[in-house]
Amino acid sequence: LENFREMSVAEFFAKYREVAGFSNPARALYQTIRELVENSLDATDGHGILPEIRIFIEKVNSSNEKSLCRVTVEDNGIGVPPTVMPEAFGKVLFSSKYVIRQTRGMYGIGVKAAVLYGQVTTGSYVEVISSTKGSSYIYMKRLYIDMKRNEPVIVEEAQWRKPGLWHGTRVSLAIECDWPRAKSRVLEYVKRTAIIAPYADIILQTPEEEIIYFPRTTRKMPKPPRESKPHPHGIDVETLKQMLTNTKAKTMLEFMEAEFQSVGKITALKFLETIGLKHNMRPKKLLKDSNGAILARIVDSMRLFKFKPPRSDYLSPLGKELIKIGLTRMYSPEWVDAITRPARVYQGHPFIVEVGLAYGGSIPSLEEPILLRYANKIPLIYEEREDVSYKVLKDINWKNYEINMPAPIVVLVHVASTKIPYRGVGKESISDVPELEQEIRACILELARRLRRYLSYKEREAEAMRK
Amino acid sequence: LENFREMSVAEFFAKYREVAGFSNPARALYQTIRELVENSLDATDGHGILPEIRIFIEKVNSSNEKSLCRVTVEDNGIGVPPTVMPEAFGKVLFSSKYVIRQTRGMYGIGVKAAVLYGQVTTGSYVEVISSTKGSSYIYMKRLYIDMKRNEPVIVEEAQWRKPGLWHGTRVSLAIECDWPRAKSRVLEYVKRTAIIAPYADIILQTPEEEIIYFPRTTRKMPKPPRESKPHPHGIDVETLKQMLTNTKAKTMLEFMEAEFQSVGKITALKFLETIGLKHNMRPKKLLKDSNGAILARIVDSMRLFKFKPPRSDYLSPLGKELIKIGLTRMYSPEWVDAITRPARVYQGHPFIVEVGLAYGGSIPSLEEPILLRYANKIPLIYEEREDVSYKVLKDINWKNYEINMPAPIVVLVHVASTKIPYRGVGKESISDVPELEQEIRACILELARRLRRYLSYKEREAEAMRK
């Protein structure tokens, strides 16, 4: 009576494209551009390469009233090896970013969602051209996705000897688009990306053939993020099972030290003693716990035990200077300051919250401060009202700091983490995780206090001037 | 250098649970309850059965500070056959609702996302007990999900002869929860479900052992929705390929008539003539079109051709009476009216927009009308600001109807469709599809006009009274 069947994850994201952010042709154009640009930035500044990003949006002739564009993004990044190129661009849930490291990408879906949207709306394939740093060849593949099997289908491929030292990737695909409705958001996205990445050289060519150039203004790049081991706080039973299955450690002591970050020998011994496990016990023995009760107890104890906080040097924050410079470039404020907090943890992932506050200059005086959100250096533009930063900002009572609305205030919030808890696959807003909320609130309140001090000083100066 | 790998869709929803709506223990409790309740309602009113739904939320002892609940939902629905029971509850992207029919469920993820959340936070399995109408046995399975393989693992199963005629399903699982923070939303969800389903008998037992009863107040049920064929408008190349692959039709004429809804013989002949295909051509020949250009042209022509609109009798709207009764029960308004629009189409899916407007009574006088959103009879509670209904409502200039804010107004919007374009897997808001926007706007404006007429009449009456 009821017709039961399974669906592949490629069919799923082709059919329910709005779940990945492709809800209409304007939003889809924006999403396609950002998925490709975020991949290019991960492949450059994530590996210590000064980014050169070229974004082309070109009108495509259409036999009917559908509006089509070709979107092409080219970078000088680490490139994609030819062996994984088909799956990287043609298999949903395939990624090099499933490790514990701060990257813009995380789901293994992004470019594939764009490929599926292009395939469904234009019937055409994606073209990828790439060469890695050491390689003597440039590889080209044109492919589409076999949705039933979630596998790439290569329609054409070629390779040619590399004439010089170029390395990087060029991705090109045709999609149904709505440039007039997408334009302001796309420009905002690229501009806000450039503002916090002054070391990046970005060129955007619009369908009107207008060229918008964001030149590199510094060669100084932040340290790239590093891959780390999991932190014991917030580890769940499934992850612990996986770690015990994969570990080469012969004893529980070795397991705790080797497989986790922030766990030294003394801490490991103390923890094992607390939960009553012998330090020389073989880790694999715990996998015999078939009803999961012992593993659940270990996970709960880990959550409560006082381990050192996670290393913050593996994350790659923007830093107060860069935030202040960015806000200054955008608004020429009369006052600006920024805070970068020490790393905290949620669900075993370290995170750093950074907030900048600018006052005056060309900032319009509004009932609510302007909020600029960033996560892992990605500007977040849609879904503002659902974001944890907005909820925190909305609750701030500026009167407590004798700051009366309307006032010319911009608040920039950046969250850097090995896992950003986005509310959806389209990465537009961060869900309200309590630990994040607390950190964002602490920053904004501290900056409000500092703004208050500046305004008081300004008032005293004005008072003194009048005498 | 980069470590490429794939991930199963079960691993994906376990790791990124916030994408499915499980972002914190309060939200997860709400989501778990609603996923189970929506499955139970689909299994009852979707099949002409007067629903009896029992929801139990019980505190569970926890060895640490984690707060755990057991959530149990029982229904008298069509039941789950034992052969598909393991996959229905243990395989992500497995569903009986991947057909073209108006149901609350659509993704094949819901209950599995809850099972994964329970498994990850408590280490325990889900228990399912079920019996279908004709069966002489009741089946019980306890299972968890093998995340790497996206397969169910049965830890215990049993069957026993059915003593009577019971049919239905009982699902029970333990999860980390936060009842105090979830309570008001859970109560709102159940109450708003009951308001538009007065034929349903719903009991909710809270962790405080309080029993909240929503008795059935009518035995009259709307016609259940029916499965239909796709409509030619908005068919995409992939779907057309699939239909051509699966069809038993020997000619293109037969294909158009048999595989689509709203296409009769005359229309089919006219359409085939328009696109220059012989009506006796074999459909499978079109699959030889390897570059997809011919298929893309057919799809585009389908989109532009004037086919009859889709049947609206396959959808199951609430109807104006039910909406008015519901609003009256909630607010005892001095004026209430409702509109059910004829069916329209977006992306090949028929949809009906219904709007109710209530004025006065116990409605508080606010700057913005209160918005109650429903989609396929599911109350939507979170993400209001991102919903297409909210965006339409926000743009309404009530002054144009001489209605001055603050005013005591409630607007109820229900969208019924064979596919609701939710913005996320957690089903809390509808994305801004232009066709939906137009219909919602048309309804609200018409009801604003009618409210205006009532208010004018009321003013004239008051005027007459004063003389």
Ligand SMILES: Nc1ncnc2c1ncn2[C@@H]1O[C@H](COP(=O)(O)OP(=O)(O)OP(=O)(O)O)[C@@H](O)[C@H]1O
């Ligand atoms: N421009 C590029 N340069 C180098 N590698 C790339 C590039 N674009 C994609 N890749 C590789 O392809 C993989 C898949 O990309 P995709 O966007 O689908 O997923 P992701 O970036 O890992 O995660 P997300 O879904 O969050 O974007 C990446 O993990 C990366 O290894």
Ligand SMILES: Nc1ncnc2c1ncn2[C@@H]1O[C@H](COP(=O)(O)OP(=O)(O)OP(=O)(O)O)[C@@H](O)[C@H]1O
């Ligand atoms: N209470 C129930 N009675 C009958 N069948 C059920 C019940 N609960 C689940 N099922 C069956 O299990 C399948 C899977 O349920 P699940 O909630 O995962 O997906 P869905 O309801 O199809 O879609 P969605 O992800 O949108 O909820 C359903 O399609 C339905 O066939």
Ligand SMILES: [Mg+2]
């Ligand atoms: Mg990506």
Ligand SMILES: [Mg+2]
């Ligand atoms: Mg469901």
